Amino acid sequence: MCQKFTQISTFLKILQISKILELNSKLLYCISLKFSIFRRYPYRLPYKYNFKNSLDMKTYKMSKDRFPEFIEKIKTKGQLYGPVKGNGKYSFEEIEKFEDLDFDYQRTVIGPKKFLTPPRYQTLRYDKSGQTDVFVSDETQIVIGVHPCDIHGIKILDRLFLGNIKDPYYEKRRNNLIIIGHSCLPDENCICQSTGTDMVEDGFDLFFTELADHYLVWVGSDKGLSIAIENEDILTEEISEEEIQEYVRWQQKRSEMFKSEIPSFKYLADIIHLNYDSKVWDQFGEKCLSCGTCSLVCPTCNCFNVEDRISMNTEDGFRERILDSCTLPCYSMVAGGHDFRPDRTSRLKLYYTHKLKEYIGRWGQPSCVGCGRCVTYCPVDINVITVSKALYEEVCENQEVCE
């Protein structure tokens, strides 16, 4: 049996390596030679990063008709959330019964970041006698049906909030969250293959890969393992050779389904660096509505504002954090009225530079996970694909490398 885990995991590795090789086309090679002098960022490892040896990853199989039973059992562990269709869109909502769940979705409007850094939450309460910190209760939250891109998004938030300085509010929520992933098939807006986030090896507790009549269940953490052990009557470790073959075929089919890509994602940091003064930014700035939708839906956007509110009786009040966006006006305005980024162009430039370039210098990886939310929801079509394409074309305009 042990051999079979190894087989699956090795296959995953090979798939990733072959993907990298594919990327290394002649064109990109030329660009890499041309631009490599600009690559001055050391690829630093994140402060806290647990390398899990994927060979140790335990894998189970579950028959599809036992899934409702699994949901019933997992519900006893805490409040369960999962993808639900409502109002024509999907979102993670509270789950009462198995029938509420709908796993046949591409993306929810807001990702699982809402469980970790909710758009609005209290941090402090005070009255005339003093102040107390507000923390969430110890109740476990379970979110099921999270796609690989969103799991990568959570990993990026973890690096920021659980790095050298830990954010106590995030930490509490993160410790109380159980993440159960679910496999997905891409649509025309999915770009996770370009960003390298179409597969996950860690960051989840359990991960369900849906095949024809059963699930492959991957265990990604101790929490996940204990859930798996509790459910051993539903899960089995017997995975046959045919089932592995079926998984392999499914992976191949999935990887061929991607229609969109970010051109030369690997070199985007350099391309942005070269394009710092490009007129492309002005063109996008002209179009941008400064509405903040991109930050609201992005699974890695986490900037927050802090505001105090006093209740109507003027006796007590609270301090709260509200999701903010660097594309909104006044984002960089200081007391006295000086605004460091008064125009849309400079704010939009901060958004994309920070996300696609500067994150690499800080954490070794851009903070775009290719979920396609900005592609779907930006009302004026400013998104990672259009921005990176425009920048790519701009830098290639007069250069023979792009032929």
Place this chain on the structure above:
Amino acid sequence: MAITTREGDHSYVTQPAKILAMKDLTEDTRYFKFKFLDESIVEENYKPGQFAIMSLPGVGEAVFSISSPPTRTDFIEFGVRKVGSFTEALFKLKVGDLVHLRGPYGDGFNMESLRGRDLIIISGGLGAIPLRSVLLYVEDRREEFNQVFFLNGARSPADMLYREDIIAMAQRGIIESHLSVDKDDTGEWPYHEGVVTTLFPKITDRVVSEKTTAIICGPPIMYKYVIQELLKLKIPKDQILMTLERRMKCGQGHCGHCAIGGRYTCLEGPVFTFYDVQHIKELI
């Protein structure tokens, strides 16, 4: 995080501090002196140039440069200009009232690495507030530094901060001060008139460029012109230190407001060198 956070505290813990004294410096700028209620907190583990976050329940939080030096450990001082809702509420407080402080945050001037060097301290307007911490540090540990020049620019004689203190320090030979105002509307200003860069000729012949460190703080417009003068004096780029201002909410690199490219001013600043400025776009 030495002042307010102790073992076991989370990073947003604030400490109540009492207003010991306050004094109007100019029409809209006031000096505040605080003492922590918790006697075990000693105000010494910070660098000049670092900042603290002050909280008033019901009003909010705001960032202020610490203007007292780490060498004076019985109290902590700030200089505040009334420009917004928070400072308006702060100005309404009386001696003995409480505020909540957390910090210090950011990376300040590393005074220990400047031992034995000449200093040119250049301040414009409110820039004198964080630089007061540097000046008082120099006063308390004068033997650690060689010659110290202080150039100060203000809009008018009434806008000049800490005038008596600076003149007293100059008379005692601690610093060589050169003061200037953009426009003397009183007709009684005994010193130079003109922008701060016009003070440079007074010190040019005595600056030893390889031994000198320049420390700048002032309004955004000032940096460009002052740096030009310093480069003319051949001060090395990594010895031109400046402290910058950005909007901040958390002080811990999480809220994102102070990001300049990938740098967070609250973690890697507010003190930057001219070398940083050349390599990070948008810094000044």
